[in-house]
Amino acid sequence: MTWLITGGAGYIGAHVVRAMRAAGERAVVYDDLSTGIAARVPAGVPLVVGSTLDGALLARTLADHSVTGVVHLAAKKQVAESVEQPLRYYRENVEGLRTLLSAVADARVPSFVFSSSAAVYGMPDAARDGSPVTEDTPCVPINPYGETKLAGEWLVRATGRAAGLATASLRYFNVAGAAAPDLADAGVTNIVPMVFERLTEGLAPRIFGDDYPTPDGTCVRDYIHVVDLAEAHVAAARQLASAAPGTDLTLNIGRGEGVSVREMIDRINAVTGYGLPPAVTARRPGDPAQVVASADRIAAELGWQARLGVEDMISSAWAGWVREHPGAETAPGEPAPVA
Ligand code: UD1
DSSP, rough: OEEEEEETHHHHHHHHHHHHHTOOOEEEEEEOSSSOOOOGSSSSEEEOOOOOTOOHHHHHHHTTTTTOEEOOOSSOOOOOHHOHHHHHHHIIIIHHHHHHHHHHHHHOOOEEEEEEEEEBBSOOOOGGTTOOBTTTOBBBSSSSHHHHHHHHHHHHHHHHHHHOEEEEEEOOOOOESSSSSGGGOOOOOOOOHHHHHHHHHHHHOOOEEEOOSSSSSSOOOOEEEEEHOOOOOOOOHHHTTTTTTEEEEEEESSOOOOOOOHHHHHHHHHHHSSSOOOOEEEOOTTOOOHHHHHHHHHHHHHHHOOOOOOOHHHHHHHHHHHHSTTTTTTTSSSSSOOO
């Protein structure tokens, strides 16, 4: 099959492209390069530079490359930015998706995988006692980013039913790690790179609040290696390719294991060798105390489960950070390496 991977020049998309190719599928990347990097697209994979708001270019791309399935990752994904610029998030994430789905339905492309997020759950009541979040947990997003992902799921499902597509919405939990240093996340918007930045600046990593109702008082999350996440896309794509028209899957992608912020920072300190004790600061507004996936449904439906753990996520992300920040591997107090 030939899969159009929108956002394929981004951090997660580039991993999905590689996983698809390793599984023997053909890939075409569609990316506006607003945050994507062309060099992440492997040789031999066509790159179409364009916006998901450009229906004519999308239609042409689907036809020119005889696309038989779409994995849609191209979207804006920063929560704080979405609060400041909701119209932009709804335009890119919802109108962009609507434009793409319209082209997909017209071209009768039968399979569609949508990149969703655990942000659709908001602050799940069900998770207050430490229970994992299942796909049946009510979705009550608490920011425009999460709203656009939930609206996106509805749009995907409704279009799938009406146009006879097989669809999947994959709800990513906290993604980290890299398959190779040059594929690491270039942004500094999540805990792993944010802690790297603090450490390499010689500053104490920050814990945003330690008075949450969790075992050590810090927030608990479910971290998933981007390589495992990419494999889940391959499994979903394969399943859809043989599924009945109108099939719709909604699946969490996590490991089902909670890791607290304090534990995460301890492990980052150990892997990087910095060993700088964290400082507790005020809570960051809008952070749910605990969000851990139930990964049972994806195991049952696709036979997928995560293989890589938190140490792999941190060490592979660190290799990417060191590549971008030469000298970072030398913690303060360590002798400089002899040139
Ligand atoms: C964030 C998004 C979420 C998105 C997910 C994956 C928010 C509110 N949520 O999740 O919608 O689906 O990324 O992209 O932005 N922390 C610290 N110190 C730091 C950095 C982070 O204590 O220096 C804490 C945070 O308060 C949070 C946890 O670490 O409790 C994880 O933070 P982060 O990596 O930003 O992810 P989420 O907020 O869980």
